[in-house]
Structures are given as C-alpha cells and as structure tokens.
Amino acid sequence: MAPRPLTKPRKDASQKRSRATVDALVEATARVLVKEGFDKASTNRIAGMAGVSIGSLYQYFPSKEALVAAVIDRHQRDVQRAVRAELAEAMNLPLEKAVRKLVAMAVKAHRVDPKLHRVLAEQIPRMGKLEDSGAFNRENYASFRDYLERHRDALAVGDLELASFVCVTAVEALTHNAVLAEKLSDKEMDALTDHTTRLIVRYLKA
Amino acid sequence: MAPRPLTKPRKDASQKRSRATVDALVEATARVLVKEGFDKASTNRIAGMAGVSIGSLYQYFPSKEALVAAVIDRHQRDVQRAVRAELAEAMNLPLEKAVRKLVAMAVKAHRVDPKLHRVLAEQIPRMGKLEDSGAFNRENYASFRDYLERHRDALAVGDLELASFVCVTAVEALTHNAVLAEKLSDKEMDALTDHTTRLIVRYLKA
Amino acid sequence: MAPRPLTKPRKDASQKRSRATVDALVEATARVLVKEGFDKASTNRIAGMAGVSIGSLYQYFPSKEALVAAVIDRHQRDVQRAVRAELAEAMNLPLEKAVRKLVAMAVKAHRVDPKLHRVLAEQIPRMGKLEDSGAFNRENYASFRDYLERHRDALAVGDLELASFVCVTAVEALTHNAVLAEKLSDKEMDALTDHTTRLIVRYLKA
Amino acid sequence: MAPRPLTKPRKDASQKRSRATVDALVEATARVLVKEGFDKASTNRIAGMAGVSIGSLYQYFPSKEALVAAVIDRHQRDVQRAVRAELAEAMNLPLEKAVRKLVAMAVKAHRVDPKLHRVLAEQIPRMGKLEDSGAFNRENYASFRDYLERHRDALAVGDLELASFVCVTAVEALTHNAVLAEKLSDKEMDALTDHTTRLIVRYLKA
C-alpha cells in the first residue's frame, strides 16, 4: 500500500478552496447572465460578483466561453437531476400515461431556472452546442426512442427515428415557448399539457 | 410630350444613388451576419463589405441594430412574398389539404435563405421583436386562427387560441430544425412533411 | 460713359440672393450656437437651420471657424451700433456723468444678445481674437483713453495707459458677470451701476 | 519592532503603482491642455503623453471630463496652498494693508501656472463649475466678506454682498488679464498692484 503523502490534507484543503472558487465563479456567471444579459456580462463583472480577482478567474477558466460552457453544463445537470427519476418511471407506463408524464417532465425541466434557461437558449446556438440545446438532451432523446422501440406494435408510425424527432421537437418547442411566455396561469399550463399530450398521443397511436 | 423638368434627372440620380447605398448596406449586413455571426458583425466590417464608407452607413442607419432590423424586415418581406399566394389558396381547402399546404409553405419559408434565417432567429428574441419570430409571423398566425374558426365544426378542440399556438409552434419548430439540419434529402423532407401534417391533422380533427 | 452691362440686373439679383444666403447662414450659426452650444453646433445643423445645403455653406464660408468669426463680427457691429451715439455724448460730459454713462453703455452692450454674448465670450479666447474680446473693443478703449487725456488735470492718476486698462477691465468684468448672472432685478442692476461708477470715479478723481 | 505583515509590501507596491499612473494622467492632461488646447486634447493623446495605455486611463477616469475636473481640482489645491497662509495673515491687517495683501495674493495665485490657468478659465464656465471659477474661489470669497463685515464701520458701502462682488470681480479680472498679458515687467506688475489696491481701497473707505 502506498503511504499517504504528507501533503494530502493540505492539498485537500486547497482542492476544496479551488472547488469553492470554481463554484463561486460559475454561480456568479449565471447570476450576471440573468441580471445583465450576455452582452453586458463582462469577465470583470463576473469576477467581481464572485468576490474573486480577475486573475484568479483566468486561473480556473481559460476564457469567457469556458465560463459560459460551465454554466450550461451545470444547468443541464440540474435539469437532469430534477427529471431523471420521473423519466425512469415514465419508461414503464402505457403510451398515454407515459407521454403525459414526459410532457410534465419537460415543463418541469424548463422551470428549473427559466430566466437562466432563456439566456442560455439564446446563446447556445451561437456556441456550436446545438445538439445539447433544449431541456431534452441527447440522453432523454435516446430514452424516448427506446420507449418507442419497445412499444412499436402500438404505434402507427414506422420510422421511429423520425417519430422521435417529431415528438421531441414539438414537445420541446411547446414547453419552451410556454414557459418563456411567463404570464401563463397554472390552469393554462395544465391545458397546454393536455393538448400537447393529445398532440403526441394521437400522432403516435395506431 | 411633356418637357422633362430640368431638376428631375439630378434628383433622380441622387435618389438612385442613395437607394443603391442603402440596399448595399442591407445586403452587406445580411452577408456579414451569415458569414461572421452577429457578434463579429461590426459596422466597420459591414461598411467595408458594402463598399461604402462608415460615414455613409451612419447617414442612413443610426445604429447597428437599425441595420439588423432592416435585414429582418427585408427577409420577412421576402418570405412573405414567397408564401402569400399559397397561403391564400390554402385557406379554401379542406382540413388535411390545407394543413399539408401550410406545412409545405412553412418549409418553403424556411428555405428562402436558411442561413440568414438561422442567424436572425437567434437575434430576434434579443431585440424585443419576439412576436415576429419564426417564419410564421403575426399575419400568418391570424390567418390560421381564422381558418380554424371557419372550420370549427370539424375540429375536436374547443380553445382555438390554444390550438393555434400548438399548431403554429409545432410546425414552426419542426420545419425550423429540419431545415437547419441541412443534411436532409428531399425524400426525408417529404417524410417530415407527411409526419408533420399527420401530427397536426390528427390533433385537430374531431 | 460705359454702357450698362446687360448682365448687371441679373448679377444684382444674384448678389442679393448671395447676400441673403450669407445672412441666413450667419443668423443660423448664431441661433445654433445659442441653442445647442459650440460643441453641438455642427456645420450640417447650421446649414439645415439656414435652409441651405451643406454644399452652399462651403461655397460662402471656407470653414466652421469662418462662420463663427462672421457671427462675432456681426455681433460686435450690432453692439457698436447700439452704443456709438451714447459714447460720443459721454465724451463731452464731466467725469462722474461720463463714467456713469459709460457704465450704463457697457451694460447695454452686454444686453444686446446676452446668450450669444456668453457663448462667444467662451469661444473667442480660443480663436486667437483676444484683443477684440469683451463688449468694449479697441475703438472704445481708445476713446476712453482720449477722454482721460483731455481731463488729465482732474485726475489723480498719472499713467493713463494703466488707468485705462484698470477702468476698462473692471467695468467690463463687472457688467459681464452681472449680465451673465441673469437673475438680477433692475434694482440690483441699478445698484451695480452706482457702485461701479463710484469705483471708477473715486479711483480716477484727484 | 513589529514584524512587517507579509501582504503589506505587495499592496503598497500596487497602490504606489496606481497612484503613479493617476498622477501621470493628471499631469499629462494638464500638459496637453496647455500645449494643444482643450479641443485637441483627446484621451488618446493624454494617455500617450502619460506613457500609459488608453485602457488604464479609463480604469481611473470615466471620461475626458473627469480628467479635466481632476486637473482643475489639483490646480485649485495648488493655488490654495500657495495662498492660504497669506490670506490668514491679511485677515488681521487694517484695510489698506489687507487689500494690498489680497491683491498681491491674487497675482501670486494667477502665477502658479498661468498657462494652465488660462486654459482652465476658458473651460470651467462650460463645465458648470462657475462658482469655482477664478483664482478666488468660494472659500476666499467668504473670507473677504467676513473681513468686510468685521470692518463695516470703516466702510462707505452698506451692501456688503454687492461690495464683495465688486471687489472680487474687479481684482480677479485685473490680475487675470495682467498675468495673461505675459509681457509685463515686475515694475509694471507693481504699478498694477498699486492701482488695484487704490481702486479697491477708495471704493470701500468711508
């Protein structure tokens, strides 16, 4: 067994400090993005809000883009965490219930941090991260395709790839626009969920 | 023959020159937006590409935004022109044919200048022109609602406002994403049109 | 006798038109200077206010400076005209009355167009026209020296050059500052006139 | 001896560097103003003369005006420092001696940096700092009024506010113009001081 290096604890401490700094920077970036918008979000402002010197910022992130990318990652992890359990559940339900659950999930995903989501949604396409856009990301897309595969017999559509694209795109767009509208009552959101569910179910069902 | 007024030609020449400059600037803006993206599209670059001095640019457009707004207007007029006749036609068809035509129309609209459309779609939300976003603008939205109103009896949905939102949003998102993918064959586009049409028709039909 | 050239009348007409254009430009410059301040007074704005094209402006004035110089000249001629008669009168009065008249004259001079005067007073030093500054110009200065010369016996001062400088500078500064204050009542202005007169008379009188 | 804290030197060095930059900028502004005049004094020129990047200039001064304001402040502090002791002394002298001292003081004040003073005197009115204009500022004005108050019995004038205005304005104008003339010998300056003193004393004395 290798001897525990003497510097470990200290390194741990410093690692902890590093981690805290990184977190503070990511958090500050998110806050500044929301409060000031992308164009006004300067690295100096971000460093200031994080309570960190501009030099330190560049110790941990090589560029402004890297910072924004980290925010995107964190946001997507947050969304994923909020949704993963439900997604798993939905996978075992019959079509209509499954779809309804998925739609509800999409709404929930968009509501994790709508203002941040909005800013990011505007910036992501400009950062060549198109594939990750939307609150439904690759992972969820695959799960849904899987589900369709397993229920192929109950479906009216043959091309599951296309069908997945149609469903995911439609649901994503509807929930995205609805959440961004901001002024929707709970009742209206429920109505939207109903309609979206119907849209998808009727499309899929044989 | 009426004598040609002596002052006319000069003024005309002048006006023609102005008009040419303005057009060159709008065209250059569109080209730069496509080639370099919004952030890199500086007024100097635009003036350079238009073969016009920076001073002339500011003679006609008070700011970068004004320039982009002009590009948006021009693009929307182009789209509208490409689509208006078909839209009118579609209004008199039975449901399925109408929807199919509308979907085809949406595809066509997105194909007017897809790369420009992509850039503008990213910028429009940041310019407070939300309502005009998408290839379906307000006017088309109203037409569609009208159509639903007139066919209310054949529909399964009661809330036409909501139904319009659902249909327009879904069609817009599907065609937008599909066109942006760029790598779709004609056959694939036809399949998408079929699916989209089915999606909408099944949703609407009683 | 030389025959009257056939073009004379026309030339007259065109000269009249030229004169009108020049006047309009000078007037417009004065107005813009007062309304917008020196820095905001662009040649284009001046041409616009004069109802004349920028090209024509440069037909008559080679530069912005020339325009301002013309305004200064005109203003000084206006002031001179307003004051000349009184100045002549004052020259024949006994000391105290003469001084009082001169002070009143200085006030009047500053009131010809106080707002324009103020702007010009700020600009003149920057244009190398120091010697002409103030509402008392060279001509008036000489007249006053003359007056002192002719009343030398009644004076307590020997160096008339210096005395002239002292008197003219003091009166000019007092009336200038007082008029620029703008908020002085007539009564206060009268008090100032009294005091200024006393200041000068006591200084001069044996 | 207390141990020198480890972080102190760096911070000090930092602060010293900042301070040096700021000083260099203010000094450069003053120099450029004198050498080129206000209109030609661009921030780039100033930064260049200070041997500092334009970015650093804007790190410390938000605008060109702020820079000029700093120069004004510095100049006024310099003037004040040169004059304060004498002013205090003068306050305890009898009328004639006091006035003579004040006049001498005004001359001295104008001689601190006459060329800079000239440029600033032209700019200050345009910066809404009217009240501070002249080498006599508010503080000195108040001191003088005080002095008159305390010697009211010896004076021929009742309205001390007006009297202060008359005295301060006259002295300021005379010394200002005299110093700006530049070509005056010491003897001439002495003569001017005598005359100015007489002007004021005779005006005030009962």
Next chain:
DNA sequence: AATGAATGAGACTTCATTCAT
C-alpha cells in the same frame, strides 16, 4: 451655383486577457 451623398480621420470607450508583483 446648388445640392446632398459620400468620405474618413479620429474621438470616446469597452473588455477579454496578460503579467509583474
């Protein structure tokens, strides 16, 4: 002469990033 479109030097300012301490 009159017109006004065009010019372009140059002003002010911002901000991502580097580097001496």
Next chain:
DNA sequence: CATGAATGAAGTCTCATTCAT
C-alpha cells in the same frame, strides 16, 4: 496561487469637408 494594474485591439459613432451631379 492570488491579485489587480495594465494592455491594446476593436467597436461605435460624429462631423468637417469634398465632389459628382
């Protein structure tokens, strides 16, 4: 490693002036 002063390219915009018509 942290700090924050310093950098300078690049951006937006103005305005006196020129010149083709």
